[in-house]
Amino acid sequence: MxxxxxxxxxxxxxxxxxxxxxxxxxxxxxxxxxxxxxxxGVPTFREAQSGLWEKYNPLDLATPEAFLQDPALxxxxxxxxxxxxxxxxxxxxxxxxxxxxxxxxxxxxxTQNVDGLHQRAGSEDVIEFHGNLFADRCFTEGCVVDCDxxxxxxxxPTCGCNVRPGVVWFGEAIPEMALNQSFAAAADCxxxxxxxxxxLVFPAAGLAEIASETDATVAEINPNxxxxxxxxxYAIAGNSGTVLPELVACIEx
Ligand code: BV8
Numbered sequence: 249m250x251x252x253x254x255x256x257x258x259x260x261x262x263x264x265x266x267x268x269x270x271x272x273x274x275x276x277x278x279x280x281x282x283x284x285x286x287x288x289g290v291p292t293f294r295e296a297q298s299g300l301w302e303k304y305n306p307l308d309l310a311t312p313e314a315f316l317q318d319p320a321l322x323x324x325x326x327x328x329x330x331x332x333x334x335x336x337x338x339x340x341x342x343x344x345x346x347x348x349x350x351x352x353x354x355x356x357x358x359t360q361n362v363d364g365l366h367q368r369a370g371s372e373d374v375i376e377f378h379g380n381l382f383a384d385r386c387f388t389e390g391c392v393v394d395c396d397x398x399x400x401x402x403x404x405p406t407c408g409c410n411v412r413p414g415v416v417w418f419g420e421a422i423p424e425m426a427l428n429q430s431f432a433a434a435a436d437c438x439x440x441x442x443x444x445x446x447x448l449v450f451p452a453a454g455l456a457e458i459a460s461e462t463d464a465t466v467a468e469i470n471p472n473x474x475x476x477x478x479x480x481x482y483a484i485a486g487n488s489g490t491v492l493p494e495l496v497a498c499i500e501x
Pocket of ligand 1: 280281282283284286287292293294295307310360361362378415416417418419420421422443444445446447448449450451469470471472474486487488489
């Protein structure tokens with residue numbers, strides 16, 4: 249049964265049942281997507297891109313095939329995103345999640361985002377399910393390298409192959425440790441919060457399904473209720489930068 253909570257007023261309404269579940273939770277698992285960074289000015293993955301990139305679909309660019317076909321174009325895209333993110337600041341949603349960590353016995357934060365904003369907001373041990381925008385990796389060896397990131401297409405100092413951004417592209421496997429830790433946390437948690445994600449990208453979106461199959465309380469926070477939320481206990485329609493600080497305040501009070 250799903251309780252969709254419309255939050256169009258100034259103060260979001262956090263369902264009493266969710267507050268109770270969070271107050272008594274032993275382990276909270278949180279999955280975030282691009283939506284939690286939207287209020288920091290970082291475009292979500294499915295929003296139309298701006299400027300030079302408006303004619304490109306990120307789903308077409310974030311692939312190994314696109315990189316092999318035109319590494320210079322892909323590097324230009326990632327440098328544009330690095331500059332966007334470097335100029336962005338964590339928003340109240342990121343900050344509230346960092347605070348939530350100190351209010352519950354155990355919190356596992358899994359993010360699909362590659363922007364590092366959770367860490368800049370003070371969250372530690374963040375599981376970066378899709379890697380990190382600012383890491384450079386050898387395309388052939390896969391290892392993190394220290395290279396001249398300003399070159400049009402940086403090369404690996406060890407083997408001379410092209411270097412790529414340290415993110416997980418479509419068609420690539422999720423890093424094994426991130427996958428195992430995230431699946432284990434989703435299966436073990438008492439509360440699962442799905443925040444700012446369209447729940448369209450797998451296997452990340454499968455984490456909420458794993459939690460739903462246990463007796464965990466599952467809630468979504470998103471201004472646009474997703475199709476997956478029909479199976480959740482709560483769907484809170486609102487921006488995470490407004491809802492999360494209110495949720496934390498309710499738990500603290
Ligand atoms: C893999 C890094 C296999 C790159 C990204 C079933 C099972 C397994 C795989 C698949 C499957 N079905 C299909 C697949 C293949 C594919 C996939 O899921 N495709 C989709 C398009 C159907 N999955 C994969 O390829 C994955 N790999 O499965 O490998 C394998 C196994 C072994 C060996 C080899 C291979 C890898 C997927 C990783 C792709 N990389 N990012 C980069 O960033 O450049 S994913 C990319 O999408 C971003 O990380 C983004 O975070 C992610 C998901 O999108 P969202 O975060 O949800 O963002 P989106 O824009 O969609 O939505 C934003 C939401 O926020 C919206 O709902 C909006 O309403 C909301 N919002 C807006 N404002 C706010 C807000 N919410 C709250 N507050 C606000 N203010």
